[in-house]
Amino acid sequence: MARSKPTDSPAPTGKAGRGPGTAGRGRSSGTAAGATASGATAASGSAKPGKDTSGKAGRAPKLGKDGQPKVGRLKKVGNQARMIKQAYSLTRKNDPKLPWLMLIVFVAVAGVVELLAILFGAPFLFIPIAIVLGVLAAMIVFGRRAQGSAYRQVEGQPGAAAWVLEGMRGDWRVSAGVAGTTQLDAVHRVLGRPGIILVGEGSPARVRGLIAQEKKKIARVVGDTPIYDLTVGDEEGQVPLRKLSTHVMKLPRNLSAAEVNSLGRRMAALGGPKMPVPGGPMPGGRQMTVSSRQVRRR
Structure with missing residues (x-):
């Protein structure tokens, strides 16, 4: 009696019998594992800790005594x-x-x-x-x-005296426009080692009254502290603008640095500028804008 052959095809043997996702037990599995390990080593070796530049980019710049970044x-x-x-x-x-x-x-x-x-x-x-x-x-x-x-x-422009005073070297505390008129006459207050200096600019007749009022108000706060007053101009008894800073810095030193600080705290009670006097000279021939007129009316 003849033996019948099986209809099912036999399963392939060897490499052909392994699926793509099947891990073999022989050398192939060891080779794949070695390749994976070597790849990981190469990836880790490419980023060496000694040559990492990310720290340099995130490093904060050096600051000076004034809190600003140092300049080379x-x-x-x-x-x-x-x-x-x-x-x-x-x-x-x-x-x-x-x-x-x-x-x-x-x-x-x-x-x-x-x-x-x-x-x-x-x-x-x-x-x-x-x-x-x-x-x-x-x-x-x-x-x-x-x-x-x-x-x-x-010279001759509103705010010129304040511009000169604010440019003086040393510990001078300038309050521009503490008193004034609608004609842009102004009185500026300076606190320094000599004491209190009131500097007026504008029409001498109007400025004289402004300085007298400001001196009475300050005398109630500063006590026996010396109060100087002067007017900027080219007439007799006035100080020319070009000599203003020299004249102020030549005044006698009557206060110490600690007394100036203490006096500054008391002067803070008087407040700052009372009128919109420009911090510097106004350009010649320039007209006042609508917003400037509204500030002037206030």
């Missing part, structure tokens, strides 16, 4: 050079003689130094010193002419 020295020098260039351009427009005066002063000072060097028998040794002293003298002339040009531009 080269950047500071560049900013100062740009400011000097801008000031020179503005001054030259109003003072065409400025470059010639600076050149004359430079040549004169450098020539005198070099002449002395020749007399001492070392002409080449003093050349750098002559150049440095000539540049320094030219910069002094530039500073004086620039300051004079600025004073000439703002």
Whole structure:
């Protein structure tokens, strides 16, 4: 009797019998595991902890004494050079003689130094010193002419005295426009080592009454503290605008730094400006806007 053959095809053996997701027991499984481990090692090795730059990007900048980020020295020098260039351009427009005066002063000072060097028998040794002293003298002339040009531009404009007072060097506490009139006459209050200084600008007749009222009000708070008063102008008994800062800084020192701080706290009770006097000189020929008129009426 003949034996019948089975109809079902036999299952394939070897590699062909393994599915794509089946993990084998032989070397293939070890190879796959090794490849996976080596891939993980390569991925971890690509990000070395020693060369991570993410910390540099998130590091906070260094702050100075004023709480602002520090600026590099080269950047500071560049900013100062740009400011000097801008000031020179503005001054030259109003003072065409400025470059010639600076050149004359430079040549004169450098020539005198070099002449002395020749007399001492070392002409080449003093050349750098002559150049440095000539540049320094030219910069002094530039500073004086620039300051004079600025004073000439703002003289006679409302707020000019406040602009000069706020630019003084040292511990001067300026309150601009503590009293005034609708004609833009103003009285500014300055607190410093000399005491209280009341500076008036505008019509002398109107400013005199404003200063007297302000002095009575301040005397109730400051007690025996000296109170000085002056008026800005070119008439007799007045202080010219260009000499205002020098006049104020030459006043005698009657208070210590601690007394100035204590007096400042008491003066805070009087409040700040009572009138909308501009912080600086108003541009000439400019009309007042509607919003400015509304502030003036208040």
